[in-house]
Amino acid sequence: MLSIVAFHVRWTANEVTEPLLGISFGLTTLQVILCALVARGAREVSAGRFLERRAVRLLKPWLIWSLVYLAVKVAQSVRYGHGWDDQLDPSMWLVGGAFHLWFLPYGFAASAAAFGLLHLTRGSRASGGAALAALLGGLTLLASSASRVVIDPWPPLDLWLDGLPAVFFGVAIGRALAVPDPRRRRVLLLVIAGVSLVPVAVGATWFPWSQLWARYAVAVPLALVGFQWRAPSSRPLTWLAERNMGVYVVHVLVLQAVDRVSLLQGAPDGLRILAVYSGSLAMVVGLGAGKRALGGGVRWARPAQRVGKAMRAS
Numbered sequence: 001m002l003s004i005v006a007f008h009v010r011w012t013a014n015e016v017t018e019p020l021l022g023i024s025f026g027l028t029t030l031q032v033i034l035c036a037l038v039a040r041g042a043r044e045v046s047a048g049r050f051l052e053r054r055a056v057r058l059l060k061p062w063l064i065w066s067l068v069y070l071a072v073k074v075a076q077s078v079r080y081g082h083g084w085d086d087q088l089d090p091s092m093w094l095v096g097g098a099f100h101l102w103f104l105p106y107g108f109a110a111s112a113a114a115f116g117l118l119h120l121t122r123g124s125r126a127s128g129g130a131a132l133a134a135l136l137g138g139l140t141l142l143a144s145s146a147s148r149v150v151i152d153p154w155p156p157l158d159l160w161l162d163g164l165p166a167v168f169f170g171v172a173i174g175r176a177l178a179v180p181d182p183r184r185r186r187v188l189l190l191v192i193a194g195v196s197l198v199p200v201a202v203g204a205t206w207f208p209w210s211q212l213w214a215r216y217a218v219a220v221p222l223a224l225v226g227f228q229w230r231a232p233s234s235r236p237l238t239w240l241a242e243r244n245m246g247v248y249v250v251h252v253l254v255l256q257a258v259d260r261v262s263l264l265q266g267a268p269d270g271l272r273i274l275a276v277y278s279g280s281l282a283m284v285v286g287l288g289a290g291k292r293a294l295g296g297g298v299r300w301a302r303p304a305q306r307v308g309k310a311m312r313a314s
Contacts, residue, residue, distance in 0.1 A: 001026065001244045005251050005280070006273045008100065027103070028212075028219035031163050034107055035170020036223060038114040039121075039133075040177045047115065054111045057245075062096055062104035065249050069097030072253065095156050098252050102156035109160070110167050117171045130175035130188045137168030138195040141216055145208040162212055169196060169220050177227060189224055196220035246284035247277065254279040 003026030073087040089095075095102050121129025140147070144162065153161055169192065176188035199213040255276050258264055264272055 001030075001247055002273070002277060004030075004248065005277050006269070008252060008255060009273045009276050010269055023214050023218050025215050025218040025222065028163075028166060028215045029222050030103075031107075031110065031166035032170045032173070032216075032219050032223045033226065035110055035114040035167050036173040036177070036227065037170075038111050039118045039171040039174025041115075041118060041174070042178065050115055051112060054108050058104045058108045058111070061245070061249055062101055066092070066097035066101060069101070069253065072256075073097070091155060099156070100252050101249070102159055103248070106156070106160050106163055110163060110170075113167050114171050114174070117167075118174065121171075121175050126175045126178045127184060127188060130172045130179070131191065133168045133172035133175065134188075134192045134195045137165045137172060137192075137220075138198055140168060141165040141196070141210075141212060142199050142203050142207050144212045145210040165212070165216060166219075169216070170223075173220075173223060173227065189228065193221045193224055240281075243281060243284045246287070247280040250283050251276055251280040254283060 003024070007024055007026065070088070070092070074084050077086040078084055094105065096104065117129070117133065121133075144165070147161060148158065151161065172192045173189070176185055176192060179185040179188060196216050196219075199207075199210070200217040203209075203213055258272060258275050258279060261275075264275055267275075
């Protein structure tokens with residue numbers, strides 16, 4: 001989440017943004033993990049129940065915060081003497097009130113796709129499903145530049161297309177984690193990591209270069225490490241992780257406010273990134289306190305939910 005915040009803090013309309021750590025892996029990793037959590041599911045859940053839960057987690061916040069961002073855009077336009085609809089665009093029906101909100105409807109669609117693939121590869125078909133999904137992930141990643149030229153999707157569907165390999169790699173990881181034999185599971189996970197590295201290693205021999213190759217070469221192994229490495233329990237990190245989606249939704253709003261603080265104008269990137277992340281976290285905590293005080297409202301997650309429970313529920 002910090003890498004995502006950093007990318008938007010450093011973004012400019014006039015030049016290509018240089019990622020903070022050289023590669024914009026944050027959102028791609030989030031996409032892979034999202035689908036892996038769905039595809040790892042051990043419990044049988046009906047499609048209707050699953051889609052209802054995902055709609056509450058992803059589409060409801062998308063609708064609510066789209067209205068918030070739209071209201072801010074209209075207020076800004078009127079405040080500075082422009083037409084009230086000066087910042088509105090027809091593409092917002094799919095993007096939302098702010099461009100970064102495209103991830104929420106994408107997340108719903110990607111989750112639904114991963115859920116469908118999960119049901120096709122349950123039980124003894126998990127190993128084969130993991131291998132096939134990894135192969136499809138590698139092929140769609142290799143062809144990412146060519147497919148953009150052929151399909152030529154409009155925003156944000158171009159970003160949805162960039163996220164298609166994440167669905168397959170996430171399903172591959174989730175099904176591999178469901179394999180009971182430890183040795184076979186390790187082999188499958190190594191194969192998945194290897195496939196994600198093929199495009200950046202030799203892909204240019206057959207396909208046009210794609211900036212996605214490096215992102216997935218970091219995101220997929222990073223997600224695998226996260227699932228396999230049992231880190232010591234940390235309450236602060238758990239607390240921060242539970243608020244990731246809230247930070248994602250509000251950070252562009254906080255960024256607009258930070259950009260208007262005179263003391264931070266011209267400040268080093270690190271200070272501005274810290275200000276936006278901290279402000280977003282404070283806003284999420286404040287909204288949570290307000291919800292509890294009012295006894296209802298929008299819910300980011302179930303009460304007292306922990307990361308481990310969220311993973312199992314996914």
